[in-house]
Amino acid sequence: xxxxxxxxxxxxxxxxxxxxxxxxxxxxxxxxxxxxxxxxxxxxxxxxxxxxxxxxxxxxxxxxxxxxxxxxxxxxxxxxxxxxxxxxxxxxxxxxxxxxxxx
Numbered sequence: 001x002x003x004x005x006x007x008x009x010x011x012x013x014x015x016x017x018x019x020x021x022x023x024x025x026x027x028x029x030x031x032x033x034x035x036x037x038x039x040x041x042x043x044x045x046x047x048x049x050x051x052x053x054x055x056x057x058x059x060x061x062x063x064x065x066x067x068x069x070x071x072x073x074x075x076x077x078x079x080x081x082x083x084x085x086x087x088x089x090x091x092x093x094x095x096x097x098x099x100x101x102x103x
Contacts, residue, residue, distance in 0.1 A: 006037055007096065009089030016096075020078045022050040027057050029099045037100075051075060058082070061099040062092060 007016045016037055018029075024040030032038055043053035051071055059066040064087055074080035084092050 006035060007089075007093050009093070012086055012088065014084045014087075014089050014092040014096075015072065016082055018080055018082055020050060020054060020080055022078075027053070029057075029061070029096070031100055048075070054080070054082075058084070058099075062087075062095045064092075 007014055018037040018039050021038065021040045022043055022045040024042060027039075027041050029037065029039045039054060039057070041050050041053045041057065043049040054071070055066050055069045058069050062069075062084065064084070068084060068086045070083045070085070072081045072083040
């Protein structure tokens, strides 16, 4: 199992940084030209709605419970460190890559 940047694996934990864009026309995840993760969300940034929507979006896309997804850093800013626990890194990174390929 090989985990490519920008994802980091440690045991049953995968972490990655993502730039979040609230109030986007649709929910989606993609890489920019420098292989940084970007996630567009329809939710507004008020009252942590975008954070909640981010966790729901990743939970649906990864097919894992929301309790296994945590925003480790950046609750109040657009740059976030996301931590996913309890699943093999290969499964998580494969599902994350599949999310970036959906149009």
